[in-house]
Amino acid sequence: MSILDAATSTAGAATTSQAARRRNYMKINGKCYTRIDCLGRGGSGKVYRVAADNGHMFALKRVSIENADENTVKGYKGEIDLLKRLTKVERVITLFDYEMNDEKKVLSLLMEMGELDLYTLLKKRCSPENSSESAKFDPVFVRYWWKEMLECLAAVHAYDIVHSDLKPANFVLVQGRLKLIDFGIANAIQTEETVNVHREAQVGTPNYMSPESLIDSNAAGSGGRGNPSAAKVDEAGQAQ
Template sequence: MPKLRKITCQGKQGNLAKEAGISKNPSYVCDNPTKERGSADGIHDAQAQNPLSKNPSSDVKLEPSKREKQEKVTSGKGVSAARKKNYDPDLFFKVNGKLYQRLGKIGSGGSSEVHKVISSDCTIYALKKIKLKGRDYATAYGFCQEIDYLNKLKGKNNIIQLIDYEVTDKNLLREVVNGSTSNKDGRVKDDGYIYMVLEYGEIDLAHMLSQKWKELDSNNQIIDENWLRFYWQQILQAVNTIHEERIVHSDLKPANFLLVKGALKLIDFGIAKAIMSDTTNIQRDSQVGTLSYMSPEAFMCNESDANGNTIKCGRPSDIWSLGCILYQMVYGRTPFSEYKTFWAKFKVITDPNHEITYGPVSNPWLLDLMKKCLAWDRNERWRIPQLLHHPFLVPPVPPQLSSPQEQGCMLLQLVAEACANNQEASKLCCGLQQLLRDPVTPLTFQSLTSRDQQCKLLSEMSKLCFQLRECLTKLERG
């Protein structure tokens, strides 16, 4: 049996396995979409753990498992029916034949977990491992569907990139690709897994906001509008990308925007759903989302409104979630953070008469922007193309102020119109206007190159002004 060695990178100092001790962990959401993670409401992501490797040696010698020993005993020829692994699963993950060395767990939830890993070419990735056994097929189907969406969104710079994946339950993956499921109400019995190798991010927006507001509170400051514009625009562009592909995310929140090499990228499409080509809404079998960011229609999915129409979710549901994120960026908390229980939040969010409280902001356009996203009636919410051109992001250009030269000409024009019956006054006004703005006049001030010429022009203007004053005085006395 050949000995195995840890992945090492030439030309890099130190053991890269020590990189597991990171202080700010990105949030690759694993499970439980209705639980808030990394929000300002007091619920946080799982803490990072140390690398799982406990063997300080770089050499790993594998011993046959108990099951393999039993199979050797029961087999007449003494040959193992199961092929022995040629790597240590405590040190490595294997996805489609490629080894990724564990550097530490980033987060976990339910029967899913995300690890920081390094590939053989010394690239850092995030590896998402999802256990399928015991899950209902609808949930397992959703996880496989996330792979399908990420494949469609490959090459989109503001969407997390899927590097590689493996689904051990090939039948389940085949059903997702074909758009059907044969056992919708059943549960997965086989001991299968989903492995997804993704881009690695430095920190998610939830942690960024937590850090930002700690700094602001300690220095008694307010949010910087330029910082707000910078990231808000990236958030809109990311969601606009999936909306153009007719995908509704349905679980937008700060923890699902990951900072990758300085740019925010949208992650976690576990409960996303495609919009059919002949409609603008989607049909769901249950309420989905994270409480503090769920739209009113997400709570009332498939119920009937006052007009008897079935309430469905669509792009406006994502806009509401974006409004909640913007509110949190501005105030450091979500719009409904004071309501602590599910039923309390449900009551105020689904109440069309409930008015959201907005604190004072220095820019009235910012207040208008939040209200455009958080309109209770989904038909009144702005769409992303409109939001990208909102005056908060694209301030209106003020009308160009006229120069003193133009203002003087306008004043003379008014005087000339008032003295239309007096030829002498009108002639003097026209002479002054010509001196101020006529480009062909040799005495135009911009064309003067000597002090003598400038003095000559000013003398001429003074003479005309004096004559005009005398003329106007006579008119007033007459």
């Protein structure tokens, strides 16, 4: 029995016509899931909380690829390949199923659902009602979550993968432990050839990138216009 079958057993994710007539259902590879609510959105995609007929909850990421260019679609497929490769890694969110619907131009990914992301956790801790608690530096709090983040990184680095977009929102809390999500711009390093990943374009979230990895758009160039310089990233994800 596959991981997905085990998670949706006891009636499972129904495929009957009765289930298909539900008002709030979403389907992946013929299996129907009840849509509960929307967990988040960004760009051309949304993430929903869905439930199988046995009540098991999942996160369903649905992305429109109607106006996506070749590189964008390649990035989506790369994310799927990496998540499949990391299926048994406990520190990476589990991908249960996926479907690329070329007719409807929609990509769907059925994944493990987390309780909340690290950004939300930190934001709640720093909220006004918790100001007295967070006014003082808490070494236990920092040490615990820093260790959790490092264990996530160590897990993917063991598979020679550089995430490339590390930020609190891409660490999700699942049963008290952090897991990494969003491998859309991650890279698998060919270690037998090199330990460096050379990027011709800037990737990542600027607020969480190291200063030296940011492209200098004001660099001297012909006609007084800046020529962006490429960034080189090593196995640890550090720019060189």
